[in-house]
Amino acid sequence: MQLKIEDINKVLILGAGTLGLRVGLQCAISGFETTIYDISEKALDTAIKTQASILKMLIRNEKLTEAQAEEAKGRLTFTTDPEAAADDADFLSESVTENLELKRKVWAKFGALCPEKTLFTTNTSYLLGSQIADASGRPERFCNFHFHDVFYSNVVDVMPHAGTASWINDLLMELGEKLWQTPVFVQKENTGYIFNYMLMALLGAAGSLRTLDIGSIEDIDRSWMGNFKMEMGPFGILDTVGLDTAWHITSSQPDKKSQAFAALLKSYIDAGKLGVKTGEGFYTYPNPRFKEEGFV
Ligand SMILES: NC(=O)c1ccc[n+]([C@@H]2O[C@H](COP(=O)([O-])OP(=O)(O)OC[C@H]3O[C@@H](n4cnc5c(N)ncnc54)[C@H](O)[C@@H]3O)[C@@H](O)[C@H]2O)c1
Known part of the structure; x- marks a missing residue:
């Protein structure tokens, strides 16, 4: 029908x-x-x-x-x-x-x-x-x-x-x-459709920059926000998505970088920090640091 x-x-x-x-x-x-x-x-x-x-x-x-x-x-x-x-x-x-x-x-x-x-x-x-x-x-x-x-x-x-x-x-x-x-x-089945396919690459890169201890969470976000004049960076985006949802996706990828990032997300989840929906994730809400004057 x-x-x-x-x-x-x-x-x-x-x-x-x-x-x-x-x-x-x-x-x-x-x-x-x-x-x-x-x-x-x-x-x-x-x-x-x-x-x-x-x-x-x-x-x-x-x-x-x-x-x-x-x-x-x-x-x-x-x-x-x-x-x-x-x-x-x-x-x-x-x-x-x-x-x-x-x-x-x-x-x-x-x-x-x-x-x-x-x-x-x-x-x-x-x-x-x-x-x-x-x-x-x-x-x-x-x-x-x-x-x-x-x-x-x-x-x-x-x-x-x-x-x-x-x-x-x-x-x-x-x-x-x-x-x-x-x-x-989306003309062919694709994991992450169109936008999320691109977003996954960004968030994965941000995760590796942090787990490899190359930059702080705030500096990683600052780099993205300052260069593209964005309202939030990858860790702010992760807080909005929900760290549990992000963990489900990341932990299902077998490669080492994804597994290291999944472990980082899990440490926040275990502490009850799921992002915006619980009031705390990488930042605290409703007034996260990245929205403050002078952050970028
Ligand atoms: N969060 C995002 O930014 C986003 C964006 C687009 C799509 N999605 C997708 O939407 C879906 C939900 O994500 P979310 O972020 O809203 O998750 P969420 O954790 O905020 O909500 C999931 C809800 O599902 C309910 N639930 C669990 N088991 C259930 C069951 N057996 N029957 C009915 N309800 C049940 C939970 O109680 C919870 O309220 C996921 O597939 C996610 O990939 C999420």
């Missing part, structure tokens, strides 16, 4: 973390009835609070009116009940923890629960659709649809795997625009 953009009314988001809450909020802002599912009540509570502060920011920046923000809130439902979540979903965007085994389990569960019509997408940063699609039971309806930050960085990657039905590509390109994103089509 092929879907058209007007057939998409109900959206299901799996995972209410950093990305799931943002994708879900944008779906609600764009007019979709949106259910956000997570196994953790705490994650859902945090999502509601974070979404409220994003809405305030959007109102302040005149991207939304107060009334539009209230309407968006009214379209959002939060649940830990998988059956209720899957009921009548037209479009599913999965943003659970970046771990292949976990994602395959979640897809097996929701592949069985969702109605036949549901379009399946994953927001994974570095996994390929061909590694996950068969777990859903409907690989032809499965495609990578990868957001970056949604509100700050508004690019979305559409990356089919070899078995994705071709009508899905056009539909997701259209849906991306409806969600206020710039859609980018």
